[in-house]
Amino acid sequence: QVQLVESGGGVVQPGGSLRLSCTASGFSFTTYAMHWVRQAPGKGLEWVAVIWNNVSDKRFADSVKGRFTISRDDSKNTVYLQMNSLTAEDTAVYFCARDLDYYDDTGYYRELDYWGQGTLVTVSS
Amino acid sequence: SSELTQDPAVSVALGQTVRITCRGDSLRTSYASWFRQKPGQAPVLVIYAKNNRPSGVPDRFSASSSGNTASLTIIGAQAEDEADYYCNSRDSSGNPRLFGGGTKLTVL
Numbered sequence: 001q002v003q004l005v006e007s008g009g010g011v012v013q014p015g016g017s018l019r020l021s022c023t024a025s026g027f028s029f030t031t032y033a034m035h036w037v038r039q040a041p042g043k044g045l046e047w048v049a050v051i052w053n054n055v056s057d058k059r060f061a062d063s064v065k066g067r068f069t070i071s072r073d074d075s076k077n078t079v080y081l082q083m084n085s086l087t088a089e090d091t092a093v094y095f096c097a098r099d100l101d102y103y104d105d106t107g108y109y110r111e112l113d114y115w116g117q118g119t120l121v122t123v124s125s
Numbered sequence: 126s127s128e129l130t131q132d133p134a135v136s137v138a139l140g141q142t143v144r145i146t147c148r149g150d151s152l153r154t155s156y157a158s159w160f161r162q163k164p165g166q167a168p169v170l171v172i173y174a175k176n177n178r179p180s181g182v183p184d185r186f187s188a189s190s191s192g193n194t195a196s197l198t199i200i201g202a203q204a205e206d207e208a209d210y211y212c213n214s215r216d217s218s219g220n221p222r223l224f225g226g227g228t229k230l231t232v233l
Contacts, residue, residue: 045211047222059220095167109174110221111158115167
């Protein structure tokens with residue numbers, strides 16, 4: 001079955017860096033784009049970044065652009081989120097999610113169909 | 126605007142019907158998917174591709190859309206449906222990056 005397991009969260013001081021990992025199993029990782037979505041304590045979901053399976057195409061939310069990078073290692077079935085210059089506003093549970101895209105007779109669809117359990121990042125002095 | 130707006134909270138009596146709505150300009154050109162999230166858990170996709178249910182999601186869940194509004198309807202709400210519900214839409218490039226603020230559903 002499809003599994004996504006995040007790791008790397010923890011407590012970091014403002015201005016610090018952290019790298020999150022999301023290791024996938026149960027599907028052909030190389031054929032899927034992968035996302036990071038975060039959720040601040042008591043708040044809603046906020047999309048963070050996506051990396052396509054061609055690796056060259058990546059997109060970021062304005063709130064993290066220039067500070068976060070996303071990468072993947074298909075040999076390890078793992079997607080990474082490198083977070084730099086962290087602030088208190090980055091405190092959140094970070095989820096990775098699989099991007100299922102397909103065509104059917106009604107159109108083209110992209111769905112965040114499987115999510116990991118998340119890893120908590122706390123930015124605090 | 127890329128914002129999606131949801132009512133913060135909705136309640137429904139056990140066994141009754143409830144509709145959760147999501148409004149935003151992106152819904153005029155793209156469809157909505159819906160997620161359910163229970164406390165301490167990851168979001169779970171309950172409606173995809175406009176009005177399809179993943180395996181394991183009860184058929185009391187359905188979705189519809191008109192203009193700039195998408196709706197999730199639960200017919201015969203059960204206690205286990207109590208959760209936060211999020212709508213999700215796509216930007217002009219098709220990236221599913223837009224989320225509503227979430228609706229907390231209480232089953233009375």
